[in-house]
Amino acid sequence: MRLMIALLALILSAPAFGQSALPPAPWADRQIPDPAQEKEARDLMLTIRCLTCQSQSIADSNASMAGDMRSQIRERIMAGEEPEHIRRWLIERYGDWVSYEPTGDPILWPLWAAPAVLLALGALLLRGRLKRRTR
Incomplete structure (x- = not known):
């Protein structure tokens, strides 16, 4: 039992030994x-x-x-x-x-273009909704 307690104490104190002395x-x-x-x-x-x-x-x-x-x-x-x-x-x-x-890597271009595309889609949806209301 004492051995298990000592081993448990050693394991729980391990993070304290991780501090850098540099x-x-x-x-x-x-x-x-x-x-x-x-x-x-x-x-x-x-x-x-x-x-x-x-x-x-x-x-x-x-x-x-x-x-x-x-x-x-x-x-x-x-x-x-x-x-x-x-x-x-x-x-x-x-x-x-x-x-x-x-x-400005080419792989990131979709991320830069996404807000403009979403705004354009929103404008198209709004335009369609307004056209339906006027009919």
Whole structure:
């Protein structure tokens, strides 16, 4: 019985051991000394979605994943990479969902056209209803 209780206590305490003991990313909460580079990094961070929070940009999130992404962006900007190149890298790595800016991929065209099609169908239905009433 004691063995089962000890085993149950070990299993229930397992999530506590899942906490990361790693230090935060070096540039997660520090600004780049060059104000122009920091502005580029900050502007980019505002357009990237936090993968953990899902409703915040990585600039506003306190999640460790967002801190890692902020650090990577700052390191790459300091290395001389263009923000658009970093954005493409993040989208390639995490998918289109990570960016707040919608893409114009052909596979998404039906989604962009759907509101116009629905409005046109609604207008046709309304026109048909009004014609029936006038008769």
